Amino acid sequence: MLQYTLKRILLVIPVVVFISVIVFYIIQLPPGDYVSNYAAEMSVAGEVFTQEDMDAMRADLGLDRPVYEQYFIWIKDIVVHGDFGFSFNYNKPVLAVIEQYMGLTLTVSLVTMAFQYLVAIPIGIYCAVKQYSIGDYFFSGLSFLGMATPHFLMAVILMFLSYTWFGDPLLGLFSAEYVNAEWSMAKMIDLAKHMVIPVIVIGLSGTADLIRVMRGQMLDELNKPNVVTARAKGLSERKILFKYPTRAALNPIVSTFGWSLTSIFTGSTITAIVLNLPIQGPVMFNALLGQDMYLAGTWLLFMALLTVLGTLISDILLAWLDPKIRTEFRGT
Amino acid sequence: MKQRKALAVLFVIISIIAAGCTNNNNSPEPSSAAGESNNKPAVKEEGPVGNGTIPAKEAPMLAGLVSAGSLPPLAERLPAQEDVMVEPVVDEIGQYGGEWTMAWTGPGDKWSVGQPTEEALFRFNKDGSGVEPNVAKSYEVNENATEFIIHLREGMKWSDGVPFTADDVMFYWEHMLTKETFGKAIYDAYYSVDPATGDKALATVTKVDDYSFKVVHKYPSVQFLERVAIDNKWFFAPAHFHKTILPELVGEAKALAIAKEWGFEDTTAFLKETGYYYWIYPQIPTLRAWVAKNDPNGDQFIMERNPYYWKTDPDGNQLPYMDRIVATKIQDPSQRVLGTLAGDFNLSTFGAQDFTVLKENEKKGDFRVIPWQQPAWSTLGIQLNQTVDDPNLRKLFQDIRFREALSLGVNRGEITEIATNGIADPIQASVPEGLIGYQEGWADQWAAFDPDRANALLDEIGLTKRDKNNFRLFPDGSDLSITIMDSSEDSANYTELLKKYYEDMGIKTNLKIVDQATLQELKYSNQVPASIENISVVNVSFRPDTLVPLRVLTPWYGQYGLYVSSGGKEGVKPEGDVAKILEYWDQIKAAGTAEEINRLSSEIVKIHMKNQWIIGYAGPTPTLIAASNKMGNIPEDMIWADEFRSLGAAHPAQFYLKQ
Numbered sequence: 001m002l003q004y005t006l007k008r009i010l011l012v013i014p015v016v017v018f019i020s021v022i023v024f025y026i027i028q029l030p031p032g033d034y035v036s037n038y039a040a041e042m043s044v045a046g047e048v049f050t051q052e053d054m055d056a057m058r059a060d061l062g063l064d065r066p067v068y069e070q071y072f073i074w075i076k077d078i079v080v081h082g083d084f085g086f087s088f089n090y091n092k093p094v095l096a097v098i099e100q101y102m103g104l105t106l107t108v109s110l111v112t113m114a115f116q117y118l119v120a121i122p123i124g125i126y127c128a129v130k131q132y133s134i135g136d137y138f139f140s141g142l143s144f145l146g147m148a149t150p151h152f153l154m155a156v157i158l159m160f161l162s163y164t165w166f167g168d169p170l171l172g173l174f175s176a177e178y179v180n181a182e183w184s185m186a187k188m189i190d191l192a193k194h195m196v197i198p199v200i201v202i203g204l205s206g207t208a209d210l211i212r213v214m215r216g217q218m219l220d221e222l223n224k225p226n227v228v229t230a231r232a233k234g235l236s237e238r239k240i241l242f243k244y245p246t247r248a249a250l251n252p253i254v255s256t257f258g259w260s261l262t263s264i265f266t267g268s269t270i271t272a273i274v275l276n277l278p279i280q281g282p283v284m285f286n287a288l289l290g291q292d293m294y295l296a297g298t299w300l301l302f303m304a305l306l307t308v309l310g311t312l313i314s315d316i317l318l319a320w321l322d323p324k325i326r327t328e329f330r331g332t
Numbered sequence: 333m334k335q336r337k338a339l340a341v342l343f344v345i346i347s348i349i350a351a352g353c354t355n356n357n358n359s360p361e362p363s364s365a366a367g368e369s370n371n372k373p374a375v376k377e378e379g380p381v382g383n384g385t386i387p388a389k390e391a392p393m394l395a396g397l398v399s400a401g402s403l404p405p406l407a408e409r410l411p412a413q414e415d416v417m418v419e420p421v422v423d424e425i426g427q428y429g430g431e432w433t434m435a436w437t438g439p440g441d442k443w444s445v446g447q448p449t450e451e452a453l454f455r456f457n458k459d460g461s462g463v464e465p466n467v468a469k470s471y472e473v474n475e476n477a478t479e480f481i482i483h484l485r486e487g488m489k490w491s492d493g494v495p496f497t498a499d500d501v502m503f504y505w506e507h508m509l510t511k512e513t514f515g516k517a518i519y520d521a522y523y524s525v526d527p528a529t530g531d532k533a534l535a536t537v538t539k540v541d542d543y544s545f546k547v548v549h550k551y552p553s554v555q556f557l558e559r560v561a562i563d564n565k566w567f568f569a570p571a572h573f574h575k576t577i578l579p580e581l582v583g584e585a586k587a588l589a590i591a592k593e594w595g596f597e598d599t600t601a602f603l604k605e606t607g608y609y610y611w612i613y614p615q616i617p618t619l620r621a622w623v624a625k626n627d628p629n630g631d632q633f634i635m636e637r638n639p640y641y642w643k644t645d646p647d648g649n650q651l652p653y654m655d656r657i658v659a660t661k662i663q664d665p666s667q668r669v670l671g672t673l674a675g676d677f678n679l680s681t682f683g684a685q686d687f688t689v690l691k692e693n694e695k696k697g698d699f700r701v702i703p704w705q706q707p708a709w710s711t712l713g714i715q716l717n718q719t720v721d722d723p724n725l726r727k728l729f730q731d732i733r734f735r736e737a738l739s740l741g742v743n744r745g746e747i748t749e750i751a752t753n754g755i756a757d758p759i760q761a762s763v764p765e766g767l768i769g770y771q772e773g774w775a776d777q778w779a780a781f782d783p784d785r786a787n788a789l790l791d792e793i794g795l796t797k798r799d800k801n802n803f804r805l806f807p808d809g810s811d812l813s814i815t816i817m818d819s820s821e822d823s824a825n826y827t828e829l830l831k832k833y834y835e836d837m838g839i840k841t842n843l844k845i846v847d848q849a850t851l852q853e854l855k856y857s858n859q860v861p862a863s864i865e866n867i868s869v870v871n872v873s874f875r876p877d878t879l880v881p882l883r884v885l886t887p888w889y890g891q892y893g894l895y896v897s898s899g900g901k902e903g904v905k906p907e908g909d910v911a912k913i914l915e916y917w918d919q920i921k922a923a924g925t926a927e928e929i930n931r932l933s934s935e936i937v938k939i940h941m942k943n944q945w946i947i948g949y950a951g952p953t954p955t956l957i958a959a960s961n962k963m964g965n966i967p968e969d970m971i972w973a974d975e976f977r978s979l980g981a982a983h984p985a986q987f988y989l990k991q
Contacts, residue, residue, distance in 0.1 A: 031849070031850045031853050033849070036850075036852045040849050043852075051883075051884070053515065060598060061601075089439075090629055092595045093595065100629065100630075169671075169673075171662075171674075176676060179630075180632050180634065272663070274663075278631045282663045
């Protein structure tokens, strides 16, 4: 297994290099660049930009060089100095921008994820065990709704309800007075209050998905011979349920766990824009829109890396959870 | 409680009367002052209002610092007694405290905090007819407008307490402006033009004494002060700060090291940000009423009162009244609306499209909507690129009958009802009444809905052949279609209507939405045949770019502008009436009197009226200011124009929150 893992890790390197090339190429594809974007934005604000101004700015930022040259400079700085470039929009190094948003992004993502698993797994088990009961129909219906409703629409609806009921749409993650305040109990409570809508909205479709998967898997597992045997030997129902079918049913959920790594670090995008959440998603979106290419490039690269890593982690986790897979490894 | 209510009612009545005074009278300065003195004793007779006690001379938060010894007393912070600038208040003497909460989209939105806090050397007066001293105390000018002596305020200080003197002007001129350190070429304002030869000469600036300096032009420059107010706005920089960062003075390597320390990659961006967009950087001293306090990249940007601010209200209270400006970062414009409805933002500005939602929630959200007129020629219209690449199309666009047909074939009544909620008037693109160049009857030119006449005109041009879908073809049988480009989908309901009317006339119309940057690129490469951009300009002589083809970007003149800006090397040579506009513009630059400039400006506008290159389907709509009912001293009946610095024209330092 160790050899296999090593092999997989080595394979990651060419994949990431390949992705970085594609990423850089794609960012360059749309017409215009950061400078034309910036000039357009500033002329809306009433500033005058001449062609010379823009050319000078391009030369300063190195945007007048050929694409491959820009790419190699970027990669060289990453490898040699660990410098991921400079964000034009923020006038800051890319890493500083990412760092600024990382804390809250992780908070929102992890809470959302915890919400998903804590809600979905028990409901999934319940729906399987009490198949075709009223409860099953209720939760199944709800999960279909959750899967079908677009996030941002849900966000808008919840914000509207919050505004009509409480007079506050609960935008952002903090009330105005706490944004720059020191961490305190009151600030935590304020954060918790503002997290309700994002967590429900972002978590909903994932939850719905998980409920379906969990229910399906459980139904498969519930009538397996090992379960019947266990029951015949007189084990308590509860013990049987958690010892055998649940454990086996978690299998596909664990195998997809690694994939959620990217979403943990980026957070959602459209929902975050609608809810005005200060997390990575919208930052990334604006970087792409404004052709802030090093920020966007670093982000895409980072996400690619996380996806590759996530798959790796999933494989290892699976091997650890499921003895059958372990054996297969040994066999080959 | 009841008593308070009664007082509030009284307040409203008084302010209405005061506002009435200002309305009826066209000379705003004396009349508002008169309204002031009539109004104040009346309030006082009724007993204390709000704060109740005799007004303090400085804000409580500063008084605290003074008594703690960390700030010098007020008298030492203000300029010399007679040099303090007294800012007239709009309705009444305000109260200290509170925060102006607003939304912004981050540092890219710097002008939305920049304009309201801007302190120019000279600023436009209330009706925008001319400039008045602001940072400057006064000026003297010789008869032929070649020599300007500008006096500064003695004892005035930067926000860090360092004196502001003529040296700061000289430093800015010698080491920043003429060296072009902050990414802007030397502004046109500083050049004068020889009427005979068209020769351009740069002014010279010399220090007279610590509190005055002299600007000498080679040729008369009648509009020098106005041009500075528009082109450059300020004409000074904190020398003591910039001395520590300019490469010229500290050396290239050291400057780069400092830039890196600030988080910048190179000195160019660093100097541009610190030299031009200085107001969002807490490290840089300014003369503004509020100064930046934290990193603008955060979720909340805070500006706090400048303890050395050099203006007081008529009672001698140091301004500003409000303690802070708090700008919360938003991701989407709708959050500004939402935040205003919820009371999170107490003073924000909106376009006319939000009129209904704001008005519906005025009571619930406890705010009021104040409309300010814009000097726009139209809000919905179309500009046809006179130099479009396709020769057939170019010939057509240059045909005045074609433009008349496009104008007549559209039902303005329907457009204004559907696309502007009936707020705009169904008129032609024209100079609004009250501005230089206003022409009687222009608003009605080709403004009636007359599809028969439109079709007759199109037939007359020779567009009689039709294809199988009944769209008109060029006389040579090739396809005819107009592509309208826009950078956002916000006006989709309007462009769809436009398409319908044009296609009813048999003109095939394509709508194309591209992003902002792409549109910009397309303009430079002359790929924009038609655009729905509008013209908004107070006075063509102040800001000629959109009416006189001087550069690229305004769609109607297309490559004519490139021809002028490249000195004839690229682009299309202007001919006929467009060339005439440029002739008038050259005369304006060299004109010797204000009357002459106004006359020539009117001539330029008249050429526009004759040609109607910019067709309008809906008149101007106001900018809406949604202000909390607690916020006072916000003037009504103002003009919203970039030239007057938008909200800055209302002098936000004297806005206050009723506690």
